[in-house]
Amino acid sequence: MTLTDKPIPRAAGWHILGAGAMGCLWACAMARQDERQAMGSPQVSLLLRDQEALAGYPGQVICSDMEHPLSIPAVAIAGADDQTPLQIHNLLVTTKAQDTLTAVASVANHLSTTSRIVLLQNGLKIQQQLTRLYGAERVFCVSTSHGAWLKAPFDVVHAGNGDAWLGQLDATGTCSRARLQSLRQLLPAEQLNVHIDHDIGARLWRKLAINCAINALTVIHDCRNGELLQIPEARQSLSRLCDEICKVLQAIPEAPPMGDLWTQVQHVLHVTAANVSSTLQDIRRGRHSEIDHLNGYLCELASAQHMPCPVNRAVLQQMRVLESRAIQAHSPTGSERPRQSSPHRSTDRQ
Numbered sequence: 001m002t003l004t005d006k007p008i009p010r011a012a013g014w015h016i017l018g019a020g021a022m023g024c025l026w027a028c029a030m031a032r033q034d035e036r037q038a039m040g041s042p043q044v045s046l047l048l049r050d051q052e053a054l055a056g057y058p059g060q061v062i063c064s065d066m067e068h069p070l071s072i073p074a075v076a077i078a079g080a081d082d083q084t085p086l087q088i089h090n091l092l093v094t095t096k097a098q099d100t101l102t103a104v105a106s107v108a109n110h111l112s113t114t115s116r117i118v119l120l121q122n123g124l125k126i127q128q129q130l131t132r133l134y135g136a137e138r139v140f141c142v143s144t145s146h147g148a149w150l151k152a153p154f155d156v157v158h159a160g161n162g163d164a165w166l167g168q169l170d171a172t173g174t175c176s177r178a179r180l181q182s183l184r185q186l187l188p189a190e191q192l193n194v195h196i197d198h199d200i201g202a203r204l205w206r207k208l209a210i211n212c213a214i215n216a217l218t219v220i221h222d223c224r225n226g227e228l229l230q231i232p233e234a235r236q237s238l239s240r241l242c243d244e245i246c247k248v249l250q251a252i253p254e255a256p257p258m259g260d261l262w263t264q265v266q267h268v269l270h271v272t273a274a275n276v277s278s279t280l281q282d283i284r285r286g287r288h289s290e291i292d293h294l295n296g297y298l299c300e301l302a303s304a305q306h307m308p309c310p311v312n313r314a315v316l317q318q319m320r321v322l323e324s325r326a327i328q329a330h331s332p333t334g335s336e337r338p339r340q341s342s343p344h345r346s347t348d349r350q
């Protein structure tokens with residue numbers, strides 16, 4: 001890991017929305033970069049949902065990569081009123097896909113027309129929606145192969161070192177190149193291996209296709225990634241899903257050619273054989289999964305093209321049943337839900 005010789009000039013710091021596994025990982029990397037560059041107090045703050053969440057925050061985040069906990073300021077979104085004006089210049093959103101629209105809306109009053117919004121979600125629907133809502137110039141997407149899970153609130157394990165690719169969905173022209181370069185300089189590029197991808201859309205489409213093939217099936221068969229290739233029924237479903245996903249994406253003008261998806265999926269399953277997919281982790285923890293942003297979104301895309309997609313629909317139906325059972329099983333009162341991740345080595349690391 002190399003350090004730059006000179007401090008990188010920062011117009012303003014970062015606010016991280018979603019202080020879960022990824023949020024804490026990125027917050028620590030940013031705070032450590034500030035520490036090393038002798039920026040004084042950290043230029044990164046956590047945005048917590050409300051005063052109750054703020055009261056439960058110990059003031060520090062622990063990361064398995066770091067020798068000591070890092071003091072990172074936090075602000076409660078509800079209650080960040082005129083007495084404590086909150087100005088967000090750079091927003092990194094690390095909520096789950098299904099929580100993202102609501103979470104960003106909750107801080108919208110604190111964004112200006114020049115604020116940058118960086119999205120780190122699985123899938124592609126949220127990135128497309130927010131790009132339309134807030135403008136192609138201000139919205140950035142990150143696709144990452146880092147893996148992280150929470151041992152306890154604000155205590156993150158960096159389980160798999162990986163890379164992160166930064167881009168914009170509408171990345172035409174030199175302006176976008178300049179925007180990406182200047183944003184990368186504000187990110188912990190060395191610590192988290194952040195690269196610029198001028199075709200992030202293609203990367204996100206491919207990851208969506210692969211996740212649609214793998215994730216739900218790991219829940220249906222309650223197995224690790226690699227086992228999908230060994231269970232005959234799962235292998236058959238996988239191959240049928242791959243065919244159908246390719247057909248749907250071929251009909252979407254913005255989607256890149258998928259090539260041989262079946263071979264790519266098999267490769268991912270070999271490389272991540274021991275991993276528990278993020279969707280299966282969510283189900284095992286009794287939490288909502290991102291399925292509506294994976295196979296759910298694929299079914300929406302197919303409907304918009306008037307195409308049938310019976311295999312994805314069947315998988316989605318099965319997932320919904322399994323998900324609601326898991327949520328019920330973990331939440332007899334319907335009000336509690338676990339806040340920690342399970343200690344699995346992560347996740348969908350393509």
Ligand SMILES: NC(=O)c1ccc[n+]([C@@H]2O[C@H](COP(=O)([O-])OP(=O)(O)OC[C@H]3O[C@@H](n4cnc5c(N)ncnc54)[C@H](OP(=O)(O)O)[C@@H]3O)[C@@H](O)[C@H]2O)c1
Pocket residue numbers: 017018019020021022023047048049094095096097099102103106120121122144145146147148149150278290339341346347348
């Ligand atoms: N973890 C990984 O290894 C990994 C790898 C690649 C990509 N990703 C992607 O990164 C995204 C985040 O994943 P994650 O694993 O970090 O999820 P996570 O641990 O569940 O963290 C999400 C955080 O967002 C918070 N949140 C939700 N709604 C909020 C709101 N309205 N205001 C403030 N905070 C809110 C949640 O708080 P509560 O718990 O209180 O709801 C939680 O702390 C997902 O899209 C995932 O697919 C994750």
